[in-house]
Amino acid sequence: MKKVVLTFGLISGVLSSLMMLATVPFMHKMGENEGWLIGYTAIVLSFLLVYFGIRSYRDNQGNGAITFGKAFGIGILITLISCAFYVVTWEVVYFNFLHGFMDSYFARQIAKIQASGASAAVIQAQVAAVQKSQVMYQNPLWNAMYTFIEPFPVGLVMTLISAALLRKKGRPAAAGEALPAA
Numbered sequence: 467m468k469k470v471v472l473t474f475g476l477i478s479g480v481l482s483s484l485m486m487l488a489t490v491p492f493m494h495k496m497g498e499n500e501g502w503l504i505g506y507t508a509i510v511l512s513f514l515l516v517y518f519g520i521r522s523y524r525d526n527q528g529n530g531a532i533t534f535g536k537a538f539g540i541g542i543l544i545t546l547i548s549c550a551f552y553v554v555t556w557e558v559v560y561f562n563f564l565h566g567f568m569d570s571y572f573a574r575q576i577a578k579i580q581a582s583g584a585s586a587a588v589i590q591a592q593v594a595a596v597q598k599s600q601v602m603y604q605n606p607l608w609n610a611m612y613t614f615i616e617p618f619p620v621g622l623v624m625t626l627i628s629a630a631l632l633r634k635k636g637r638p639a640a641a642g643e644a645l646p647a648a
Contacts, residue, residue: 467523467540474519475544479551482512482617486555490564498574509617512548513624516541520632530634537629545621549614556613557606572600 485508493501520540524532560567579592602608 467527470519470523470527471540471543471547474515474522475547476551478512478515478519478544478548481515482509482548482552483555485512486552487559490559493567494570505616506620509552509620510624512552513545513617513621515548516544516621516624517628517632519544520628524632524634532633534629534633537632538625541625541628542622545618545625549617549621552617553610553613557610560609561606568600568603572596572603 486505489501489504489508496504520532520537523540524530524537528536575596576593579589579596582589584592603612
């Protein structure tokens with residue numbers, strides 16, 4: 467199981483990192499919605515390796531059978547490895563090359579809040595919350611946690627879907643056939 471998890475986790479993580487590195491330089495040229503769409507499409511593509519990893523384990527080491535629990539365990543480990551690559555890549559890129567990137571993002575969020583037409587008290591509270599997030603985002607630990615919650619839900623969903631689709635009971639032993647050793 468370790469070999470499958472490491473192989474597919476590393477491939478997924480490298481793919482995720484490469485796609486991030488390929489798209490981040492162009493984010494300022496895209497609209498916010500297009501940026502989110504491209505970013506999450508890249509994340510989904512990298513998490514396709516969860517499906518292939520579970521299937522590889524089932525077909526090659528599970529003798530064609532795998533329980534939902536085992537499939538989920540394999541998938542979530544692949545997801546965690548891929549997410550670790552995503553987080554480390556973002557931390558390096560953000561703190562070394564994207565000075566001001568999130569400042570402009572937070573400024574856009576504040577402008578949207580101020581243009582919302584809400585009451586002054588609501589606007590003030592929401593702006594204060596955004597400013598607090600902006601300060602927290604400069605802390606590498608908080609930054610890593612915020613970054614982790616971007617790909618992880620996608621990986622979790624891909625794991626659940628893949629485990630459900632790929633679970634397969636082993637065929638019962640025929641009369642006189644020896645059961646495989648545990």
